[in-house]
Amino acid sequence: xxxxxxxxxxxxxxxxxxLSPIMVTIIEFVIIAFAFMILFxxxxxxxxxxxxxxxxFFQLRLGPMRVGKWGMAQTAADAVKLIFKEPLVxxxxxxxxxxxxxxxxxxxxxxxxxxMPFAKGLHALDFDIGVLYLTAVSSIGVIGILIAGWSSDNxxxxxxxMRSGAQVVSYELSVGLSLLTVVVLAGSxxxxxxxxxxxxxxxxxxxxxxxxxxxxIFMIAGTAETTRGPFDLPEAxxxxxxxxHTEYSGLKFAFFFLAEFVNMFIIAGIGATVxxxxxxxxxxxxxxxxxxxxxxIPPLFWFFGKxxxxxxxxxxFKWTFxxxxxxxxxxxxxxxxxxxxxVNILVMAFIVxxxxxx
Amino acid sequence: xxxIIKYISSIFKALKSLFRGMAVTGHYxxxxxxxxxxxxxxxxxxxxxxDMFRGEVVLTHNERNEHRCTGxxxxxxxxxxxxxxxxxxxxxxxxxxxKKVIDKFVYHLSMCTFCNLCILSxxxxxxxxxxxxxxxxxxxxxxxxxxxxxxxKLMEGVR
Amino acid sequence: MAETHINTISGKPLESQEYLINMGPQHPSTHxxxxxxxxxxxxxxxxxxxxxxxxxxxxxxMCEKDSYTQIVHxxxxxxxxxxxxxxxAVSLAVEQGLELxxxxxxxxxxxxxxxxxxxxxxxxxxxxxxxxxxAITTFLYGFRDREMIIDIFEETCGARLTMNYNVPGxxxxxxxxxxxxxxxxxxxxxxxxxxxxxxxxxxxxxFELRTKGVGILSKEDAISYGVTGPSGRASGFSNDVxxxxxxxxxxxxxxxxxxxxxxxxxxRYKVRIQEMWESLSIIEQLIDNIPEGDYKAKTKAVIKLPKxxxxxxxxxxxxEFGVYIISEGGKSPYRLKFRSPGFSNxxxxxxxxxxxxxxxxxxxxxxxxLVIPDIxx
Ligand code: SF4
Ligand code: SF4
Numbered sequence: 001x002x003x004x005x006x007x008x009x010x011x012x013x014x015x016x017x018x019l020s021p022i023m024v025t026i027i028e029f030v031i032i033a034f035a036f037m038i039l040f041x042x043x044x045x046x047x048x049x050x051x052x053x054x055x056x057f058f059q060l061r062l063g064p065m066r067v068g069k070w071g072m073a074q075t076a077a078d079a080v081k082l083i084f085k086e087p088l089v090x091x092x093x094x095x096x097x098x099x100x101x102x103x104x105x106x107x108x109x110x111x112x113x114x115x116m117p118f119a120k121g122l123h124a125l126d127f128d129i130g131v132l133y134l135t136a137v138s139s140i141g142v143i144g145i146l147i148a149g150w151s152s153d154n155x156x157x158x159x160x161x162m163r164s165g166a167q168v169v170s171y172e173l174s175v176g177l178s179l180l181t182v183v184v185l186a187g188s189x190x191x192x193x194x195x196x197x198x199x200x201x202x203x204x205x206x207x208x209x210x211x212x213x214x215x216x217i218f219m220i221a222g223t224a225e226t227t228r229g230p231f232d233l234p235e236a237x238x239x240x241x242x243x244x245h246t247e248y249s250g251l252k253f254a255f256f257f258l259a260e261f262v263n264m265f266i267i268a269g270i271g272a273t274v275x276x277x278x279x280x281x282x283x284x285x286x287x288x289x290x291x292x293x294x295x296x297i298p299p300l301f302w303f304f305g306k307x308x309x310x311x312x313x314x315x316x317f318k319w320t321f322x323x324x325x326x327x328x329x330x331x332x333x334x335x336x337x338x339x340x341x342x343v344n345i346l347v348m349a350f351i352v353x354x355x356x357x358x
Numbered sequence: 359x360x361x362i363i364k365y366i367s368s369i370f371k372a373l374k375s376l377f378r379g380m381a382v383t384g385h386y387x388x389x390x391x392x393x394x395x396x397x398x399x400x401x402x403x404x405x406x407x408x409d410m411f412r413g414e415v416v417l418t419h420n421e422r423n424e425h426r427c428t429g430x431x432x433x434x435x436x437x438x439x440x441x442x443x444x445x446x447x448x449x450x451x452x453x454x455x456x457k458k459v460i461d462k463f464v465y466h467l468s469m470c471t472f473c474n475l476c477i478l479s480x481x482x483x484x485x486x487x488x489x490x491x492x493x494x495x496x497x498x499x500x501x502x503x504x505x506x507x508x509x510x511k512l513m514e515g516v517r
Numbered sequence: 518m519a520e521t522h523i524n525t526i527s528g529k530p531l532e533s534q535e536y537l538i539n540m541g542p543q544h545p546s547t548h549x550x551x552x553x554x555x556x557x558x559x560x561x562x563x564x565x566x567x568x569x570x571x572x573x574x575x576x577x578x579m580c581e582k583d584s585y586t587q588i589v590h591x592x593x594x595x596x597x598x599x600x601x602x603x604x605x606a607v608s609l610a611v612e613q614g615l616e617l618x619x620x621x622x623x624x625x626x627x628x629x630x631x632x633x634x635x636x637x638x639x640x641x642x643x644x645x646x647x648x649x650x651x652a653i654t655t656f657l658y659g660f661r662d663r664e665m666i667i668d669i670f671e672e673t674c675g676a677r678l679t680m681n682y683n684v685p686g687x688x689x690x691x692x693x694x695x696x697x698x699x700x701x702x703x704x705x706x707x708x709x710x711x712x713x714x715x716x717x718x719x720x721x722x723x724f725e726l727r728t729k730g731v732g733i734l735s736k737e738d739a740i741s742y743g744v745t746g747p748s749g750r751a752s753g754f755s756n757d758v759x760x761x762x763x764x765x766x767x768x769x770x771x772x773x774x775x776x777x778x779x780x781x782x783x784x785r786y787k788v789r790i791q792e793m794w795e796s797l798s799i800i801e802q803l804i805d806n807i808p809e810g811d812y813k814a815k816t817k818a819v820i821k822l823p824k825x826x827x828x829x830x831x832x833x834x835x836x837e838f839g840v841y842i843i844s845e846g847g848k849s850p851y852r853l854k855f856r857s858p859g860f861s862n863x864x865x866x867x868x869x870x871x872x873x874x875x876x877x878x879x880x881x882x883x884x885x886x887l888v889i890p891d892i893x894x
Contacts, residue, residue: 408693
């Protein structure tokens with residue numbers, strides 16, 4: 001298996017050869033920042049295109065077909081259009097907060113993206129409390145949403161913002177708890193160690209039914225945290241026109257829009273890492289030959305394959321189900337997901353205590 | 359205890375109903391043959407409207423540039439929106455008699471509701487509905503059309 | 518004490534915590550240019566005031582100068598989803614005044630096309646209802662099936678939506694030779710697809726949560742507000758004009774009036790689905806038995822109604838549609854009044870939506886199946 005650590009190490013040593021350590025750190029920061037910016041834009045463009053195509057195929061349509069072959073350049077064209085659009089601000093809006101909101105959302109997405117383990121050694125931030133860090137920073141975004149709704153001077157935006165506040169704060173609990181279920185299994189909060197512990201098989205298979213339940217809860221709560229359908233209440237277009245970003249246009253709207261898609265990627269990425277082994281190939285116990293064959297597929301492919309699968313699943317949800325109502329949404333969290341989760345974690349702890357996991 | 363069983367069974371019922379829904383959309387995404395989108399304008403060649411389709415009113419001319427409109431104004435009266443204006447003139451016939459013929463058959467496509475009443479009212483079947491549906495123009499004045507071609511005459515024998 | 522804020526439109530002071538919000542005239546789920554002034558407390562609706570006039574075209578006044586043949590095509594533009602039934606109502610009213618008996622063929626064809634129109638309207642409603650709930654995919658599925666019906670119309674009468682196929686005294690043309698074949702193909706196709714509608718929405722747990730117990734309208738209220746059509750029948754108000762005052766060929770066919778007792782949004786949904794099955798069965802009973810004969814009775818070129826008053830009601834996809842003509846003996850009516858189902862149905866909205874959430878309002882509005890040009894003529 002190729003270890004990206006050798007690549008990063010060689011960059012580091014060649015830089016250190018001629019420069020002071022501070023300069024090296026700064027240059028490395030800049031390189032990483034650029035890499036993530038490029039990744040962010042690429043992810044946004046690709047995911048928006050994928051969403052439009054997949055949605056179209058669910059709906060018996062063809063989706064974008066005009067710009068480029070099979071409409072491939074459509075999202076790029078849309079991005080150009082959004083850049084050149086006039087950024088309108090409502091008359092009585094709080095200008096400072098109004099302009100600040102998109103950046104907070106983008107910031108939280110970047111912070112979360114940084115902790116994503118893409119492949120062996122290709123991992124910008126590997127904290128020993130990685131899981132906690134991710135759940136913490138991914139919920140900064142809700143502040144941006146609240147600010148956006150508050151400062152827009154639009155009642156629809158305000159309702160959307162308040163809805164999303166209630167929603168994201170509640171579902172945060174379930175996301176965290178379902179991740180903890182696996183942390184109990186893996187015995188670590190560090191992403192690299194969680195992945196390493198799945199060498200012999202992914203936790204979703206090895207963790208009995210509790211892991212499966214945790215996965216289902218994670219997918220539901222994760223979808224809710226990204227405020228995508230069927231939990232897209234903050235922007236419920238048939239109720240609130242566009243919810244919290246009603247008043248945004250041009251590039252600032254694009255930020256919200258991209259952040260939603262990259263958030264989807266992040267949720268799918270966490271799900272893939274924690275439950276499906278991240279970049280770890282599909283291994284079965286001690287079947288040496290089989291495991292060897294699986295190792296031939298590079299880890300990047302494994303990671304992005306799993307993420308693609310989870311993203312597809314989330315799109316499938318969105319394009320099939322009707323939207324919940326706000327009180328039902330909260331009832332689902334507090335009366336179903338949370339109690340089940342708590343019991344689930346206990347059962348898991350018991351299993352681990354007895355050493356029953358495979 | 360009963361409450362707990364009910365609680366758990368309600369969860370499973372809910373999940374089952376969700377999977378049923380996903381089966382439908384899943385069926386369609388895995389059967390690309392069901393896609394209903396037509397690629398217009400690429401399919402312009404094959405895209406045919408039905409013969410009855412009411413696209414716009416046209417005055418039929420034969421190959422000798424003759425039409426069948428006698429200028430009786432029945433269509434003008436029948437039209438509920440005033441989309442048709444018949445402007446007639448008197449010309450002198452070779453035998454010295456004066457005869458009324460149409461000067462201009464003005465048709466306002468922008469006001470037409472495609473109700474077909476003018477076609478039904480015409481005693482000589484001079485006008486009919488064409489199947490043309492691409493009416494978009496850049497200027498509204500282009501929607502006011504003169505239907506009789508320049509130099510066209512009344513067909514022999516039509517009165 | 519804080520200053521009291523006055524609702525500028527009703528003139529009444531707002532309670533503390535209340536705020537106003539305009540839903541429409543440009544809003545994704547008012548489906549047209551309906552403007553609702555909502556008085557809200559957080560998400561909870563205290564009052565809904567519909568404001569009309571954004572698409573008023575004074576159709577009734579225009580009718581006073583038009584001939585009876587011309588009036589028919591104006592009714593297309595009211596409830597455009599049941600244009601054929603609207604046309605039929607005017608035609609029947611005029612025929613009633615002329616004391617014309619229609620040939621059997623005309624009656625049967627009118628009935629078949631009415632039912633096809635009802636189906637297409639319900640299909641569109643189903644799709645849009647799903648969309649209002651956030652399940653956008655249903656919209657395309659509904660439209661796919663509707664397209665087949667629209668094609669049938671286009672082949673027979675030349676227009677897809679504003680058909681103007683009825684004329685006082687019969688039909689504008691005879692049916693197309695392909696009509697029966699196409700209709701049968703559609704019925705066979707739709708019988709397979711209708712269970713899919715159920716699979717996608719009816720049993721879905723989220724859908725049931727969103728609709729059950731939402732926007733309850735009791736039978737008494739349905740009657741006092743004059744809520745007709747499927748919305749009224751869902752409250753147990755038996756009001757099907759096709760059953761109680763059969764016109765055209767409805768007396769010859771067997772069908773059940775879809776009724777329900779609950780009166781909530783789910784009941785209204787179920788009633789419409791049930792109506793689609795009934796419409797299919799009506800079409801099946803008639804499609805093979807279209808009698809031979811004329812497609813038109815003999816009428817004078819200029820129709821003049823004898824002095825008097827005439828009323829004719831039909832069942833459109835939204836409820837009871839009535840045409841009331843006062844004639845002075847001339848070639849256009851002295852006064853003409855339409856009783857449109859949407860207007861009465863809308864009037865019950867405030868009653869139904871009180872205490873509901875914003876999300877519920879969308880559901881209630883959708884299950885009332887409002888078509889704005891029908892409300893605002
Ligand atoms: S189709 Fe109707 S509206 Fe159009 S010109 Fe003929 S009569 Fe007038
Ligand atoms: S088109 Fe027909 S109805 Fe109209 S003026 Fe000519 S002959 Fe008369």
